[in-house]
Amino acid sequence: MDEILRIEDLRVYYHERERTVRAVDGVDLALRRGETLAIVGESGCGKTTIALSTLGLVPSPGIIESGRVIYEGRDVLTLPANDLRAVRGRRISMIFQDPQSGLNPVLNIGSQVEEMIRTHLSVPKRESRRMAAEALRRQGLSDVERLMESFPFQLSGGMCQRVMIAIATVLHPDIIIADEPTSALDVTVQASILRELNELKRNLGVSIILITHDLGVVAQMADEMAVMYAGRVVERGSARAVFERPTHPYTSALLAARPRLDSDRAPLQAIRGAPPDLAELSGECAFLPRCPKAVVACRTQPWPALATTDAGHPVACYNPMFHTVTK
Numbered sequence: 114m115d116e117i118l119r120i121e122d123l124r125v126y127y128h129e130r131e132r133t134v135r136a137v138d139g140v141d142l143a144l145r146r147g148e149t150l151a152i153v154g155e156s157g158c159g160k161t162t163i164a165l166s167t168l169g170l171v172p173s174p175g176i177i178e179s180g181r182v183i184y185e186g187r188d189v190l191t192l193p194a195n196d197l198r199a200v201r202g203r204r205i206s207m208i209f210q211d212p213q214s215g216l217n218p219v220l221n222i223g224s225q226v227e228e229m230i231r232t233h234l235s236v237p238k239r240e241s242r243r244m245a246a247e248a249l250r251r252q253g254l255s256d257v258e259r260l261m262e263s264f265p266f267q268l269s270g271g272m273c274q275r276v277m278i279a280i281a282t283v284l285h286p287d288i289i290i291a292d293e294p295t296s297a298l299d300v301t302v303q304a305s306i307l308r309e310l311n312e313l314k315r316n317l318g319v320s321i322i323l324i325t326h327d328l329g330v331v332a333q334m335a336d337e338m339a340v341m342y343a344g345r346v347v348e349r350g351s352a353r354a355v356f357e358r359p360t361h362p363y364t365s366a367l368l369a370a371r372p373r374l375d376s377d378r379a380p381l382q383a384i385r386g387a388p389p390d391l392a393e394l395s396g397e398c399a400f401l402p403r404c405p406k407a408v409v410a411c412r413t414q415p416w417p418a419l420a421t422t423d424a425g426h427p428v429a430c431y432n433p434m435f436h437t438v439t440k
Contacts, residue, residue: 117320118144118167118205118288123180125162125171132392136162136175138344141419144288144337147314149321151335151352153328153367155388158341160324161210164290166190167322168201184288203233206281207290212273216265222249222276223261229280248283249276252309271302278306282313289313290322295330307334328371332356340364343389343399346419350426358424362406362432398431406432 125137137159144150152160165171167182169190182189189200209215217225226245230236236244246257252275254260265273274294281289291310295303307330313319323334331338335352340361348361359365369382386403398416401407410431419427 115146116143117146117184118322119181119183120163120167121181121183123163123166123182124178125159125166125175125180126178127175129174129392134392135344135394136391137166138394140180140341140344140346142339142346142349144320144322146287146320147318148336149314149323149334151323151325151331151338152341153325153331153338154341155326157388157391159344160341161292164207164292164322164324167290168205168207169197199233202229202281202286203284204286205288205290206284206286208274208277208281208292208294210293210296212277213265213268213270215277216273218265221262221264222268226261226276226280226283229283233284244283245279248279251282252276252279253305254279271298271305274298274302274306275309278309282317282319285317286319288320288322290324292324293326294323295325295327303330310334328367340367343394344391345399345416345429347400347430348426348428349419350424354424354426360422360424360426360428361400361430362404363400364428366403398429408432 120140120142123137123140127134127136140163142150152163154160162171162175166177167189171177177190180190184200184205189197192200223242223245226248227241230241230244246261249257249260254272254275268276294310295306298306310321311334314321323330325331331352337350338352338355339346340348340355340363342363348355348359348364355364356368359368366382366384370384372381384403389399396415398404398411401411404411408431414431417429417431419429422428
């Protein structure tokens with residue numbers, strides 16, 4: 114499949130008085146048409162910053178220092194304001210992490226779905242309302258006419274998440290960025306939301322960037338995955354390959370930390386230490402203080418770049434046990 118979106122050498126820094134937080138520090142990613150790319154990692158590793166950068170929504174004091182986000186041959190980061198507004202929502206939509214905070218508390222649901230339609234299409238009020246109602250019905254919501262007159266605080270978290278998906282998909286975008294779409298939802302609602310996203314991909318050919326820390330969701334949804342640590346991608350490849358042959362020590366540690374359902378005796382293997390302060394990075398591999406597989410090069414050389422390993426996908430690691438370059 115051909116690429117629909119490519120992120121090249123993206124660097125996003127937050128300048129805070131005497132500190133500079135390197136939230137994203139040289140990330141390269143590619144999304145193919147009709148596929149799902151999962152970006153995984155601990156909180157604070159830069160996943161959401163990548164999503165916001167894709168739409169030019171990085172909040173102050175964040176600055177996109179360098180990089181390109183190529184969509185249909187154009188760099189989204191250099192588009193004029195009017196062209197960028199035409200892309201947001203119409204071509205690339207985002208489902209935000211907290212649906213109840215992402216919805217406007219003083220506007221009813223119908224108005225918020227219709228706003229997306231009227232922003233991008235010149236249609237009569239009656240038509241925009243019909244399209245909004247249909248988008249909500251596609252998400253399995255009942256009594257839509259009453260729902261459209263309701264306000265976010267009157268809905269459950271799962272209903273608000275479906276409303277967010279309806280807003281994101283009402284114009285049939287090419288790409289949906291889903292930022293933790295199942296966080297804080299019970300497992301039944303999670304399964305329903307994931308099923309709806311899969312149906313969008315299958316029926317409409319939508320490409321999805323899935324941001325999550327839930328490896329179970331990744332296994333169910335993703336075609337490709339990128340593992341992030343401290344603002345960088347440390348491993349990237351097909352989801353199946355990464356799950357079957359995790360190559361970076363951090364990826365291995367993440368997978369080992371999952372609860373095992375096939376054994377009631379296997380203890381959880383916590384990753385020792387804590388994620389680094391992104392304003393205090395020294396230039397060496399940021400996982401070094403927590404890594405049980407570090408070698409001399411890890412302590413004397415700068416953070417390694419991604420390189421293809423004998424597992425067949427790129428990894429950033431000096432340990433020859435993990436990093437045997439394919440000839």
